[in-house]
Amino acid sequence: MAIFEIKTKERMNVNGEFVDKGLSVQVSTMCSNPFDELEKIHNAFVRIYGLDLKATGYLNQGYLVFKQV
Template sequence: MALFKITTTRSFRGSSIIIEPGMSVQVSTPYPVNPINVDGGRLVNDAFLRIYGIDLKRAGILNNAYLSAIQIG
């Protein structure tokens, strides 16, 4: 299992969602690949929904332009 820290890199304001740089979540994946690009980023989106109540996919910012992934484990 690989552990990733996903962090927002840019601000976003729209449709009653406010994202600030530095918001982060941790996700574990069975493979050491960027979880933003796997399965449509489902693990990352679920983690942001659980921690912050923010649906990144609905806002259209579930991509590498707004998020960075660093493997920490």
């Protein structure tokens, strides 16, 4: 099982909250690409920061970058 760190690529506005570049969460997955399990990434941002990136359209590789920890 791999652990990935997912970070924001740029500054963004999520439902009135400004999110700076580099805000990160960690997720674990059996996949080699964590974006194969978007729901885990979505749940991590909601659980830790209360940010719903899915509803605002930021939950994709255009706005997020990942690396294996």
